[in-house]
Amino acid sequence: EVQLVESGGGLVQPGGSLRLSCAASGFTFRGDWMHWVRQAPGKGLVWVSRVNVDGGIKAYADSVKGRFTISRDNAKNTLYLQMNSLRVEDTAVYYCARERYYYSSGSDAFDIWGRGAMVAVST
Amino acid sequence: QSVLTQPPSVSGAPGQRVTISCTGSRSNIGAGYDVHWYQQLPGTAPKLLMYTTSNRPSGVPDRFSGSKSGTSASLAITGLQAEDEADYYCQSYDNSLSGWVFGGGTELTVL
Numbered sequence: 001e002v003q004l005v006e007s008g009g010g011l012v013q014p015g016g017s018l019r020l021s022c023a024a025s026g027f028t029f030r031g032d033w034m035h036w037v038r039q040a041p042g043k044g045l046v047w048v049s050r051v052n053v054d055g056g057i058k059a060y061a062d063s064v065k066g067r068f069t070i071s072r073d074n075a076k077n078t079l080y081l082q083m084n085s086l087r088v089e090d091t092a093v094y095y096c097a098r099e100r101y102y103y104s105s106g107s108d109a110f111d112i113w114g115r116g117a118m119v120a121v122s123t
Numbered sequence: 124q125s126v127l128t129q130p131p132s133v134s135g136a137p138g139q140r141v142t143i144s145c146t147g148s149r150s151n152i153g154a155g156y157d158v159h160w161y162q163q164l165p166g167t168a169p170k171l172l173m174y175t176t177s178n179r180p181s182g183v184p185d186r187f188s189g190s191k192s193g194t195s196a197s198l199a200i201t202g203l204q205a206e207d208e209a210d211y212y213c214q215s216y217d218n219s220l221s222g223w224v225f226g227g228g229t230e231l232t233v234l
Contacts, residue, residue, distance in 0.1 A: 035223070037169075044125060045161070045169060045212050047223040061222055095168055105175045107157035107216060108223070113168040 002026035002112055004096050009117030016086050020117050022079040022096030027112070030074035033099040035110060036081050038092035046092075049081065050099070064090075086121045093118050126151060127213050127226035134232040135203045143229045145196045145213030151224060153194035156216040160189060160198050163210040163228075172211070173198060200231070208233050 008020040022034075036048040049070040050059045058070050069082040079096050094117050097110035128146040135141040145158060152158055160173035171180055176196060177189040188199045200207055213226040 044228040045214075045225040047225065050223070059222065062220075100171075100174070102157070102175050105157040107159070107175060109159035109171055109174045109214065110161075110169075111171045111174070111180070113170065115168050 004098065004112055004114035006094065006096055006114045006117035009094065009119045011120045011122065012086055013123055014086060014088055014121055016121070017082070017084045018086065018119060020081040020083070020094055020096075020119070022081075022114055024077045024079065024098075027098070029072075029077040033101070033108075034070075034072060034079045035097045035099055036070060036079075037095045037097055037110065037113075038090075039095070039116075040089075040092040043092075048094070051079070083119070086119075088121050091119060091121050125227035126217055126220065126224040127215060129211075129213060129226035129229045131227070132230045132232065134234055136234045137203050137205065139203050140199060140201045141203060141231065142200075143198045143211050143213075143231070145198070145226050147194050147196075147215060147224075149194065150219035151194075151215045151217040152191065152196060154218055156218070158189070158191055158196040159214045161212045161214065163212065165209070169212065203233050205233050207231060 003025045005023045035050045051070045055072050067085045071080045096114045098112040099108045100111035133141050157175045161169040162172040163169045173189045176191045186202045210228045212228045217224045
């Protein structure tokens with residue numbers, strides 16, 4: 001079964017750090033670009049970060065640039081998101097998602113999603 | 124404010140047809156980047172519902188269809204069913220932001 005399972009969420013104070021993990025199974029993880037997407041309580045989806053197959057190419061939303069770091073360990077089939085200098089506005093459910101590239105249109109969608117990990121930043 | 128604009132809510136009676144719009148700009152949909160749609164049932168993760176404007180992943184009923192024109196796209200649902208109650212999100216790529224963008228989401232209520 002194709003599956004993504006996030007872990008590492010929790011409650012942290014403003015300015016603190018947290019590392020999320022996303023364990024992949026049922027597909028060839030090392031061959032896929034991966035993303036993090038977040039959703040604040042009662043709000044919509046917001047793209048956070050993306051990493052290529054070997055971890056050498058990374059992209060970030062402006063809101064997290066310089067504070068968050070995406071990485072992956074293909075030997076462990078695991079995606080990570082290191083979150084530093086956390087702010088109250090980072091409070092959200094964080095989803096990892098697999099990128100599916102469609103050559104017919106040159107566009108990317110997110111075809112597999114994990115169940116999400118809740119991150120709460122509060123005093 | 125989301126880069127892609129969707130109506131906050133739509134509703135329809137069982138069996139009816141509803142459409143959800145997704146309006147972008149020249150840096151995303153208007154630049155030729157395709158639109159994808161996601162369905163998020165209450166308390167669950169998003170699920171890919173429609174890819175590259177009008178293609179359905181395996182298992183998605185043909186009651187769902189998509190279209191795109193200019194800087195906008197639409198998702199249509201015919202023969203509404205109670206199980207369609209969910210939040211729906213459009214998504215594309217934006218070349219001025221160099222990132223992936225979503226609409227703010229549309230809550231569908233089946234009356």
